[in-house]
Amino acid sequence: MKKQIPRRTLLKTAGFGSLAAASLPALLPNLNALAGGSNNGHRVYVFVSFSQAPATSSGVVPRIGMQGAGTFDPDAGWVKGGGSFVLFDQAHKTPKPLIASGFWEPTALVSYDTKGLPSYGTIQPAILTVLADVDGIGSGLTVEVVCNVGAVPLLTGEDEGWKLVDTKYGTFVQVGVGISHLSIEGVNIDRGA
Secondary structure, eight states, X not given: OEEEEOHHHHHHHHTOHHHHHHHSTTTOSOEEEEOSSOOOSOEEEEEEEEEEOOOOTTSOOEEEEEEEEEEEETTTTEEEEEEEEEEEETTSOSSOOEEEEEEEEEEEEEEEEOTTOOOBTTBOOEEEEEEEEETTTXXXXXXXXXXXXXXXXXXXXXXXXXXXXXXXXXXXXXXXXXXXXXXXXXXEEOSOO
């Protein structure tokens, strides 16, 4: 028996509200959670936040606003999904100059580490690491999605949000408030129903 989780409920659970609901509909057509019975190993990741690389020698401060969503199975070793981004110069006054924008897609699951932390409701604090192709920035780049549960607290030791490692601009790390969600086992994105 399957229990459907509406997109709005999942996004509110992850702390996104209506802003994220408006930005992620193409990636989250239907979320289905298995109620009872055997789990299929699937999990969901969702994030939206800003990360920043160190200033360049020319004074540019590269900052990326990125969102993403998808399904992964750490036992089977696969990940699907992706999202979009905008890269701009944070050092410049508004309007900030756009350096690049486009889409990103995961190409391989590298690791999934719960740090031995228990789940909290439908949230699993953990770090999901994938390889990804990011338009105009690079291929085979490492993306880390970090999910903490501050309400308990269940903390991974990393800041909530995401990292993009070793790009031509440097390593992007979370700035400000990051919002991410990694689900418990048994949740997947289903384009069918």
